[in-house]
Amino acid sequence: MERIHSGPTSASIDITYNCTLQCLHCYNTSGEHKTNKKELSYDEWINVIKDITDLQPVYICFCGGEPLLKKELIFEATNLLKRISGITVNMVTNGDLMDIETAYRLKDVGVS
């Protein structure tokens, strides 16, 4: 029997307000580098990710700000999401911090 998906289709997570660029068109003013904005800690984010896996979205997207400013968190969160469930993980990046090693690690943990 076909399983009916009852959770949300997607979750979009602004993992940080900070960004390496300052685009004029930035819809959430990430480029203004407002360091007074309080952000969740690594452990708080991991708890949020675990809660999201309970909701079983079809896919989640890490965005921001520039998500690769929190590379280790992206790697660990994706690991968790893939291990606990089959959630598809996407990411929006400006590419500024992308290098070969990062690209391979993203592929290895399962970022689409």
Ligand code: SF4
């Ligand atoms: S790269 Fe994206 S998040 Fe960063 S300032 Fe530009 S539009 Fe905003």
